[in-house]
Amino acid sequence: MELVERCIVFLMMTMVAVQVSNAAVHKVGDSSGWTIIGSVDYKKWSATKNFQIGDTIVFEYNAQFHNVMRVTHAMYKSCNGSSPLTTFTTGKDSIKITNYGHHFFLCGVPGHCQAGQKVDINVLNVSAAAAATPTKSPSALASPVPVANTPAPSPNNASPLIVAKGAFGFVGLAMTVFSSFYF
Numbered sequence: 001m002e003l004v005e006r007c008i009v010f011l012m013m014t015m016v017a018v019q020v021s022n023a024a025v026h027k028v029g030d031s032s033g034w035t036i037i038g039s040v041d042y043k044k045w046s047a048t049k050n051f052q053i054g055d056t057i058v059f060e061y062n063a064q065f066h067n068v069m070r071v072t073h074a075m076y077k078s079c080n081g082s083s084p085l086t087t088f089t090t091g092k093d094s095i096k097i098t099n100y101g102h103h104f105f106l107c108g109v110p111g112h113c114q115a116g117q118k119v120d121i122n123v124l125n126v127s128a129a130a131a132a133t134p135t136k137s138p139s140a141l142a143s144p145v146p147v148a149n150t151p152a153p154s155p156n157n158a159s160p161l162i163v164a165k166g167a168f169g170f171v172g173l174a175m176t177v178f179s180s181f182y183f
């Protein structure tokens, strides 16, 4: 049982370590890239990914025909690229994720967003769940150790006193009997 628990804890800690250290790079659309050719389902692409803080999103495209605009939810929904939050135009834009929540992007070239060239990068806050699991397991493993090593309390220390008291009592009684006999 304990070995199994240790293995589970080790696995969990490894998983947490991997999640923390290995910042992933997500190429939008995978091999297709950022395009309107082939009707890439960016909603589906995004749904299969586990985005984390520190990860990098890469948009790869031909800069002559496309661009990348970070927009609000309302602008994303209506495919309105008239006042983007940020515009990227290099053809290979790397965007590092620094906060939780939705990150909306679309191509600002007329008609492209309507054709499906838009993506919602949703970064879930998993820190609460990740923090709760490892703190619980080590304490459960550690608790039997101090309990087993704690010495048994009072009786061993108290008993010599009781014996001594009894002995004095007996001596006292004997002396009383002895003295009353002779005097």
Ligand SMILES: *[C@@H]1O[C@H](CO)[C@@H](O)[C@H](O)[C@H]1NC(C)=O
Pocket: 078, 080, 081, 082, 083
């Ligand atoms: C696009 O967004 C801008 C700024 O929010 C707004 O002024 C404009 O009316 C919008 N255009 C359309 C077609 O919704």
Ligand SMILES: *[C@@H]1O[C@H](CO)[C@@H](O)[C@H](O)[C@H]1NC(C)=O
Pocket: 100, 125, 127, 128
């Ligand atoms: C993420 O979760 C942590 C732990 O519960 C919480 O303290 C923090 O406020 C959350 N952040 C956001 C942006 O929701």
Ligand SMILES: [Cu+2]
Pocket: 035, 036, 065, 066, 067, 107, 108, 109, 112, 113, 117
């Ligand atoms: Cu485009």
